[in-house]
Amino acid sequence: MNTLNRCRPLLGTFVExxxxxxxxxxxxxxxxxxxFDEIERIHCLMSFHEEVSELSILNKTAHIKPHMLSKDMWVVLSQALAxxxxxxxxxxxxIGQELVAQGSLPNHLARQHSIGTWKDIVLDEExxxxxxxxxxxxxxxxxxxxxxxxxxQLSPASSALVNAGGDLACxxxxxTPVSIRNPQSKGVGVTLPMSAPAVATSGCYFQEEGSVMIDxxxxKPVEHKESVSVFAPTCMLADALTKVAYLDKHSGALMQKLNAQAVTIDGQGNVNMWEADK
Structure with a gap:
């Protein structure tokens, strides 16, 4: 058995x-x-920062006429709307307009007002x-x-793991144990067993001063002094559910419905595993 570990800067973080x-x-x-090529391909489709990405193109035109979607974009948007x-x-x-106003995203369109919400998105099969x-x-x-x-892409291997700055699947x-950083203490982490194939974490970490979480x-932007991690069947679901758990401390029943498990870690390193009634 041979093992290889590699790391590259991608997606605004380091991908292992x-x-x-x-x-x-x-x-x-x-x-x-x-x-790595697959991650770069998805980035080119879904990056807000890239003016020629599929996401940027539909942001420019989809309020004027229907925009045909790639299979990948359809999968992500259908999960998001669900x-x-x-x-x-x-x-x-x-919430792109709010993130532009906060300076977290570039203002490609010079649009002063973006008045729609998710309820104004019409998604069909194509x-x-x-x-x-x-x-x-x-x-x-x-x-x-x-x-x-x-x-x-790593399915031919006997064992594989991908970690993109805390969004991890294996x-x-x-x-496999996973180490989750203490949100307030540099270099300090909490090790937990994986309870699902994927995990993602959101939190106001010491090195993420420029990051913004919008309610x-x-x-409006919000900030908590704790991190939220979610274990889920897919990393896409885990990634999305961290935002839900971060904003709603009573979403334990939803996590259970989606076969997910939320975990919070405060600045003192205390771990709280969410139950369904939370």
Whole structure:
């Protein structure tokens, strides 16, 4: 059995790929390259920062006429809108304008007002249309999807793991521990067993001073002094649910419904595993 560990800067963070198989070094390198290439492909489709990405194009045109979607974009948007329905808008990918106003995203369109919400998004089997002008941002779900896609590229391996700055998915999750940082203490973490194939974390960490979490219901930034991690069947779902759990401390029943588990860690390193009635 041969093992290869590699790391590249992608998605605004460092992406780690670990792969083990009865294969040569070259074969493992080629396999890991497929995972990195897949992440780069998803980034090119769903980046708000890239003016020619599919996301930027639909932000410019989808309120004028229906926009035909790639398969990947349809998968992500259908999951996002399903979560918007389940959370009554607490998860809302139409908060792009607020993030532009906060300086977290570039103002490609020089649009002064973006009045639509998730309820103004019409998604069918092939296309999307906005009933009102709005700006989608997929920063709360696309990274997890990219991790899922990368892990699929590693399926020939006996064991594989992809970690994109805390959005993590692996094949041998039953025997894999994960370290989650203390949100207030540099270099300090809490080690937990994986309770599902994927995990994602949101929190106001010491090095993330420029990051902003928007409450879609108030359209205002929020901040907590704790981190929220969610274990889920897919990294896309885990990524999205961290935002829900971060904003709603009583979403334990929703987590259970979606076969997910939320965990909070405060500045003192105290761990709270959410129950269904929370």
């Amino acid at each position: 790929v670990s792969v083990s198989a009865d294969a040569s070094d070259k074969e493992l390198i080629d396999l890991s390259n497929k995972a 979560l918007s329905v389940l959370t009554d808008g607490l998860f809302d990918v139409s 296309s999307i249309f906005f009933k009102k002008p709005l700006l989608l941002d997929l920063g709360g779900i696309a990274k997890g999807y990219a991790v899922d896609c990368a892990l699929k 094949t041998d999750w039953q025997t 879609p219901q108030t359209r």
